[in-house]
Amino acid sequence: RKEVEQDPGPFNVPEGATVAFNCTYSNSASQSFFWYRQDCRKEPKLLMSVYSSGNEDGRFTAQLNRASQYISLLIRDSKLSDSATYLCVVNPANNAGNMLTFGGGTRLMVKP
Amino acid sequence: NAGVTQTPKFRVLKTGQSMTLLCAQDMNHEYMYWYRQDPGMGLRLIHYSVGEGTTAKGEVPDGYNVSRLKKQNFLLGLESAAPSQTSVYFCATKGPSTDTQYFGPGTRLTVL
Numbered sequence: 001r002k003e004v005e006q007d008p009g010p011f012n013v014p015e016g017a018t019v020a021f022n023c024t025y026s027n028s029a030s031q032s033f034f035w036y037r038q039d040c041r042k043e044p045k046l047l048m049s050v051y052s053s054g055n056e057d058g059r060f061t062a063q064l065n066r067a068s069q070y071i072s073l074l075i076r077d078s079k080l081s082d083s084a085t086y087l088c089v090v091n092p093a094n095n096a097g098n099m100l101t102f103g104g105g106t107r108l109m110v111k112p
Numbered sequence: 113n114a115g116v117t118q119t120p121k122f123r124v125l126k127t128g129q130s131m132t133l134l135c136a137q138d139m140n141h142e143y144m145y146w147y148r149q150d151p152g153m154g155l156r157l158i159h160y161s162v163g164e165g166t167t168a169k170g171e172v173p174d175g176y177n178v179s180r181l182k183k184q185n186f187l188l189g190l191e192s193a194a195p196s197q198t199s200v201y202f203c204a205t206k207g208p209s210t211d212t213q214y215f216g217p218g219t220r221l222t223v224l
Contacts, residue, residue, distance in 0.1 A: 032211050043215035104154040
């Protein structure tokens with residue numbers, strides 16, 4: 001079983017739609033969680049951190065469910081520019097090098 | 113302020129050749145990482161460094177060596193390239209008091 005699992009997609013949605021991605025992680029002691037965005041042939045960039053209480057940044061909402069060990073990302077009012085791959089990222093516990101574990105990514109395509 | 117840079121951007125090698133990838137950062141970060149990204153596999157950690165003069169193995173270290181002689185530079189070496197090392201290589205850095213990693217633009221390596 002992969003440590004961080006995501007549906008690879010692609011998710012094809014029309015502009016203005018709401019879309020949600022889930023991600024599951026296997027290490028119950030994981031400490032911190034993130035969503036990164038990666039555009040085609042570019043480097044990953046931090047989209048947002050995910051906090052236990054849930055957090056929102058404009059059209060993006062991230063939620064963490066520790067009991068079920070999953071993280072979600074909700075995108076409202078999708079824009080063409082949201083088309084990208086979204087990487088679920090976890091920082092496992094007891095990690096001296098502060099290494100991150102990356103999911104394989106979920107690809108989103110927003111169509112006009 | 114360039115952030116994280118990588119050289120070269122592209123390279124084609126023949127099996128058995130050697131090469132060194134350079135990662136340079138001007139963010140004064142202690143932690144540096146080398147990843148490879150393959151389709152469907154996500155980002156996998158090759159080696160990392162928690163400070164000048166230190167290195168450690170990640171998830172997939174075989175066939176690679178690294179050096180961190182200066183704080184701002186992290187070198188990744190391939191001693192005898194194999195087709196299985198065809199990939200996109202990303203370098204990343206991390207500063208204090210945060211788990212966020214900042215990525216370079218990547219190096220696309222093809223081994224024939």
